[in-house]
Amino acid sequence: MTSTLPADLVVIGWGKGGKTLAAKAAAAGRRVVMVERDEAMVGGACINVACIPTKALVHSAAERRPEDDPETYLAESLRRRDSLVEQLNAANRAMLEGNAHVTVVMGEAEFVGPRRVSVGAGGERLEIDAAAVVINTGSAPRPGGVPGADLPHVHDSISIQRIDHLPGRLVVVGAGAVGLEFAEMFAGFGSDVTLLSRGAALAGEDDDVRASVLSALADSGITVVDGVEVTEVTAATVETTGGSFEADTVLFAIGRVPAVPAGLEAAGVDVDERGFIVVDDSLRTSAENVWAVGDVNGGPQFTYISLDDYRIVGSQLLGDGGRSRTDRLAVPTTTFVTPPLSSVGLTERQARERGLNVRVAAKPVARLAMVPRPKTLGETRGIAKVVVDADTDQVLGFAHHGVDSQEVVNLVALAMRTGITASELRDGIWVHLSSTELLNELLAALA
Ligand SMILES: Cc1cc2nc3c(=O)[nH]c(=O)nc-3n(C[C@H](O)[C@H](O)[C@H](O)COP(=O)(O)OP(=O)(O)OC[C@H]3O[C@@H](n4cnc5c(N)ncnc54)[C@H](O)[C@@H]3O)c2cc1C
Ligand SMILES: NC(=O)c1ccc[n+]([C@@H]2O[C@H](COP(=O)([O-])OP(=O)(O)OC[C@H]3O[C@@H](n4cnc5c(N)ncnc54)[C@H](O)[C@@H]3O)[C@@H](O)[C@H]2O)c1
Numbered sequence: 486m487t488s489t490l491p492a493d494l495v496v497i498g499w500g501k502g503g504k505t506l507a508a509k510a511a512a513a514g515r516r517v518v519m520v521e522r523d524e525a526m527v528g529g530a531c532i533n534v535a536c537i538p539t540k541a542l543v544h545s546a547a548e549r550r551p552e553d554d555p556e557t558y559l560a561e562s563l564r565r566r567d568s569l570v571e572q573l574n575a576a577n578r579a580m581l582e583g584n585a586h587v588t589v590v591m592g593e594a595e596f597v598g599p600r601r602v603s604v605g606a607g608g609e610r611l612e613i614d615a616a617a618v619v620i621n622t623g624s625a626p627r628p629g630g631v632p633g634a635d636l637p638h639v640h641d642s643i644s645i646q647r648i649d650h651l652p653g654r655l656v657v658v659g660a661g662a663v664g665l666e667f668a669e670m671f672a673g674f675g676s677d678v679t680l681l682s683r684g685a686a687l688a689g690e691d692d693d694v695r696a697s698v699l700s701a702l703a704d705s706g707i708t709v710v711d712g713v714e715v716t717e718v719t720a721a722t723v724e725t726t727g728g729s730f731e732a733d734t735v736l737f738a739i740g741r742v743p744a745v746p747a748g749l750e751a752a753g754v755d756v757d758e759r760g761f762i763v764v765d766d767s768l769r770t771s772a773e774n775v776w777a778v779g780d781v782n783g784g785p786q787f788t789y790i791s792l793d794d795y796r797i798v799g800s801q802l803l804g805d806g807g808r809s810r811t812d813r814l815a816v817p818t819t820t821f822v823t824p825p826l827s828s829v830g831l832t833e834r835q836a837r838e839r840g841l842n843v844r845v846a847a848k849p850v851a852r853l854a855m856v857p858r859p860k861t862l863g864e865t866r867g868i869a870k871v872v873v874d875a876d877t878d879q880v881l882g883f884a885h886h887g888v889d890s891q892e893v894v895n896l897v898a899l900a901m902r903t904g905i906t907a908s909e910l911r912d913g914i915w916v917h918l919s920s921t922e923l924l925n926e927l928l929a930a931l932a
Pocket of ligand 1: 497498499500501502503520521522523526527528529530531534535536537539540592593594595621622623624642663744745746747778779780781785786787788789790791
């Protein structure tokens with residue numbers, strides 16, 4: 486039997502942008518349907534299997550003391566992670582299930598026509614007829630794609646979080662954010678970690694910043710091998726173009742592929758050559774009144790971008806339609822190695838390649854004499870670097886490998902977005918002790 490449910494808005498996938506939009510649209514009195522296929526993913530990837538659980542584990546790993554038994558410590562850390570995820574999952578569920586304007590439908594959504602979404606199996610189907618559809622179905626780890634990649638000791642970023650023992654020798658393939666963070670995490674828990682990179686790891690960073698991060702990874706006991714391509718995984722090794730590496734556990738961290746719902750053709754929604762949904766700057770798909778937000782639209786894969794995607798679609802459905810992707814300036818990023826690496830804007834190399842007239846300052850964190858916070862925390866590794874336009878005094882780029890960098894970079898990003906000059910940041914009154922203080926000293930050293 487097929488039943489039909491009319492709706493003002495159907496959101497497919499409980500990701501960051503979609504759940505925020507669902508709540509706001511419901512608050513505005515719209516009839517909203519949220520479709521999610523997986524109980525364990527209520528609230529989306531970030532809270533269940535991505536940002537939050539991994540950051541909790543990176544933190545636990547960094548806090549392990551030499552006297553802690555590695556296996557027991559890992560088990561306790563995983564339990565703490567589970568309890569945190571359980572709380573967040575429940576809070577997310579309550580946010581929409583408790584809302585009189587929202588119908589939550591658990592099941593795999595597929596399109597059966599323009600703005601017509603079907604959920605269910607066999608004879609029992611629900612068809613949702615919606616005035617507007619938002620696709621927020623996220624992405625999935627890219628499979629290893631070499632012989633042996635399906636062996637039981639070979640993991641992706643999700644399955645490795647379910648591991649019930651500490652790997653002895655872990656080989657991580659891929660030196661992006663996922664590879665770096667899991668390498669740091671398992672090295673901290675006590676595994677012997679080798680990170681394999683097909684190019685040079687952290688090649689996008691300036692040489693001084695790259696050297697700083699590589700040195701900290703080496704301190705953590707991580708062996709980084711550049712320029713190798715994996716050809717096969719066996720029961721005990723990872724075979725590459727640059728030799729064989731012993732491994733009892735392997736993690737492929739080689740990017741993510743889009744998770745699109747079935748039936749896109751019936752809906753008139755186009756995808757690009759990589760399978761991501763094609764959108765314009767307003768996140769409209771090729772189908773009328775169908776939008777795509779989050780990882781699935783091929784934009785930068787961050788939770789805060791999915792949230793910004795909500796703002797863009799929300800402005801069209803609930804506001805003046807004034808926001809678009811073109812408003813997205815100076816997006817900061819952080820990779821949660823220890824200490825964290827954060828950056829925004831251009832590197833020095835990029836700025837010089839563009840022929841810009843630049844002033845640059847770079848200082849190791851340990852040599853920031855007027856910034857005592859890292860010393861009080863006992864973590865003085867890292868570097869801070871800023872690139873400024875010599876003609877306009879605008880900050881072009883900032884990189885910070887050091888404690889609190891995920892906070893400092895947000896402030897610099899705001900300055901870049903709003904036109905606050907390098908001199909204003911240099912002369913800012915910042916809390917003593919804070920890591921923000923480094924802006925006083927770093928920007929005074931511009932050459
Ligand atoms: C290990 C890891 C760590 C990360 N750490 C960070 C971090 O620290 N900071 C950060 O900003 N970003 C981080 N990211 C990236 C971030 O997790 C993603 O960019 C973000 O979660 C994407 O959210 P989304 O809105 O696209 O949807 P998602 O959160 O991916 O949600 C999509 C939902 O759709 C559901 N779904 C899919 N298909 C269907 C269907 N057909 N029918 C019904 N439901 C469906 C899924 O079950 C899922 O719940 C990390 C990613 C990984 C892998
Ligand atoms: N702290 C954060 O914000 C955070 C943390 C984790 C993940 N993420 C997001 O999740 C997304 C996925 O992360 P990721 O690290 O998997 O992807 P990524 O694209 O950042 O890095 C993947 C790396 O694997 C390499 N690679 C690709 N195919 C390969 C192959 N066949 N063999 C060897 N190497 C290969 C790529 O060259 C790249 O260096 C990223 O876009 C990232 O933004 C963010």
